[in-house]
Amino acid sequence: MTDRKKELGQFFTARDIASVMVKWVTKNKPGTLLDPAAGYGVFLSTAKQMSPESAQTAYEIDSSIAPALRNDSGARVINCDYLTDFFAEKYDAIVCNPPYNRFQNVKNRKAYIKSFADKYGVKLSGYTNHCVYFLIKSIFELSAGGRCCYIMPYEFLNNGYGAAVKQLLCSLKVVHSIAKIDSELSLFDDAITTSCLVFIENKPHDGIRFINICSKDELNALDADSRPVADEPHYLPYSEIDPDIKWNAYFSGEESYGEDNNGLMAPFGSFCRVSRGIATGCNSFFALNAAQAESLGLSPEVCVPCIAKSPDVTVPVFTDEAFEKLRLAGKKVFLFDGTGARLDSDLEYIRTGEEQGADKTYLTSHRDPWYAPEKRPPAPIWISVFSRDKIKIVRNEAGVKNLTTFHGIYFKDDTSEDDINILFCYLLTPVAQELLRKNRREYGDGLDKFEPGDLNNAFVLNPKHIDMLRRRQILNIYKEIKNNSDTDNYIRRLNDLFLEIICSERLTVKSAV
Numbered sequence: 110m111t112d113r114k115k116e117l118g119q120f121f122t123a124r125d126i127a128s129v130m131v132k133w134v135t136k137n138k139p140g141t142l143l144d145p146a147a148g149y150g151v152f153l154s155t156a157k158q159m160s161p162e163s164a165q166t167a168y169e170i171d172s173s174i175a176p177a178l179r180n181d182s183g184a185r186v187i188n189c190d191y192l193t194d195f196f197a198e199k200y201d202a203i204v205c206n207p208p209y210n211r212f213q214n215v216k217n218r219k220a221y222i223k224s225f226a227d228k229y230g231v232k233l234s235g236y237t238n239h240c241v242y243f244l245i246k247s248i249f250e251l252s253a254g255g256r257c258c259y260i261m262p263y264e265f266l267n268n269g270y271g272a273a274v275k276q277l278l279c280s281l282k283v284v285h286s287i288a289k290i291d292s293e294l295s296l297f298d299d300a301i302t303t304s305c306l307v308f309i310e311n312k313p314h315d316g317i318r319f320i321n322i323c324s325k326d327e328l329n330a331l332d333a334d335s336r337p338v339a340d341e342p343h344y345l346p347y348s349e350i351d352p353d354i355k356w357n358a359y360f361s362g363e364e365s366y367g368e369d370n371n372g373l374m375a376p377f378g379s380f381c382r383v384s385r386g387i388a389t390g391c392n393s394f395f396a397l398n399a400a401q402a403e404s405l406g407l408s409p410e411v412c413v414p415c416i417a418k419s420p421d422v423t424v425p426v427f428t429d430e431a432f433e434k435l436r437l438a439g440k441k442v443f444l445f446d447g448t449g450a451r452l453d454s455d456l457e458y459i460r461t462g463e464e465q466g467a468d469k470t471y472l473t474s475h476r477d478p479w480y481a482p483e484k485r486p487p488a489p490i491w492i493s494v495f496s497r498d499k500i501k502i503v504r505n506e507a508g509v510k511n512l513t514t515f516h517g518i519y520f521k522d523d524t525s526e527d528d529i530n531i532l533f534c535y536l537l538t539p540v541a542q543e544l545l546r547k548n549r550r551e552y553g554d555g556l557d558k559f560e561p562g563d564l565n566n567a568f569v570l571n572p573k574h575i576d577m578l579r580r581r582q583i584l585n586i587y588k589e590i591k592n593n594s595d596t597d598n599y600i601r602r603l604n605d606l607f608l609e610i611i612c613s614e615r616l617t618v619k620s621a622v
């Protein structure tokens with residue numbers, strides 16, 4: 110991505126998401142429709158189909174895009190900075206994917222802060238993300254009863270800079286629903302961010318629906334208009350919504366949100382990220398064992414160590430030795446990555462795949478080139494996607510990749526190995542698994558499944574909140590688990606330790622209240 114594209118926040122919206130958003134804003138056949146950051150006009154063309162009678166206005170700051178947009182859309186295209194163009198004009202519908210730029214990259218932020226305070230009486234912090242200015246301005250440009258839908262980075266609901274806009278939204282009571290889109294659905298190719306859709310209607314509402322979207326099907330079926338049920342766990346009346354806390358609490362459906370024990374328990378997604386494994390689109394072509402790789406004469410560059418099946422992993426700590434055992438046992442432990450092809454035999458294998466139709470499955474035919482699997486780095490911890498009584502947790506010390514049989518837990522760069530090992534120890538315990546299971550999907554016959562979004566919303570213990578003495582005790586047990594085949598006894602000890610930590614933290618918090 111060029112610096113200019115980055116500066117202007119040029120991530121473009123896929124048509125299926127545009128449809129969900131435009132459907133909401135055009136429900137009442139608006140006379141006028143605005144896109145404040147139009148790009149190539151995906152919202153405008155979608156709105157033209159869904160609501161041809163709406164007169165369209167679009168802002169686009171980039172003069173290399175604006176003329177084409179003007180030609181293609183037939184909208185009134187204004188080629189300037191939306192945030193500085195103040196008219197008294199109101200719109201019946203506003204739909205927008207604004208630029209997401211952190212405050213350092215918002216060049217005119219001092220001027221914006223001043224004009225927003227003068228015009229709207231909103232005091233914004235200097236750390237405000239670009240998109241928040243867009244959202245606020247649009248709220249003030251909605252006509253009475255008008256509808257607006259924005260794609261926003263989910264972080265604005267949880268970061269300090271979002272407080273001012275949340276206060277505004279709560280005082281006006283204009284938010285109808287907010288749908289959190291699991292980061293797995295990756296709405297934008299180059300942006301690794303969790304997004305949310307904010308559905309606004311310019312009339313007072315009783316409460317907000319907090320919706321979790323975990324799959325493409327859920328996204329496509331999303332109808333923010335379906336009636337909120339008062340006792341639905343994710344519907345909250347405005348009287349119970351606190352604009353000053355992190356709103357991720359409201360998406361979980363948990364009652365105590367973990368905030369009552371000093372942040373010791375927090376949603377997975379607040380300090381690490383659970384992502385699904387690599388989906389090849391054709392495991393029979395991409396997953397290979399050592400004998401196949403050898404007989405095909407493949408170079409090491411195209412054979413990436415990778416676990417294809419969860420039952421192959423029978424130890425909680427997966428080391429280089431464990432990998433070697435699987436390799437010698439003939440398990441499929443290599444992922445073919447054709448981008449590393451350098452020998453004729455590598456290219457020959459790609460040709461064989463094409464003859465056999467490996468390039469024609471849904472995933473491979475949508476990938477360029479088809480033989481390049483996703484580039485997900487190895488995850489330090491794996492969680493099995495399907496489970497029965499115990500959820501399989503594996504510490505991946507071998508740095509091996511994984512297919513979709515496991516979800517991977519990824520950590521922020523500054524997370525220490527000790528913190529990773531402590532979280533792993535915690536996840537092995539019955540106390541942790543019981544809490545995780547609250548977010549499971551039951552498939553009948555005792556079979557449970559987790560989607561990454563289910564886990565990202567589940568509460569776990571944040572290792573950073575554990576004192577030094579207990580950290581040492583846990584890490585000693587970790588070493589034992591790594592070196593012993595019978596781990597039950599160690600897991601019992603860990604369970605006692607973690608229960609003690611959780612209970613003592615609760616007592617401390619209670620006595621401080």
Ligand SMILES: C[S@@+](CC[C@H](N)C(=O)[O-])C[C@H]1O[C@@H](n2cnc3c(N)ncnc32)[C@H](O)[C@@H]1O
Nearest residue numbers: 117120121122146147148169170171190191206
């Ligand atoms: C995230 S893209 C979205 C484009 C399009 N609406 C879509 O969803 O595909 C944001 C667009 O806003 C434009 N933009 C950035 N800053 C702007 C500003 N201050 N005023 C108007 N447009 C702006 C960018 O050039 C970019 O095309």
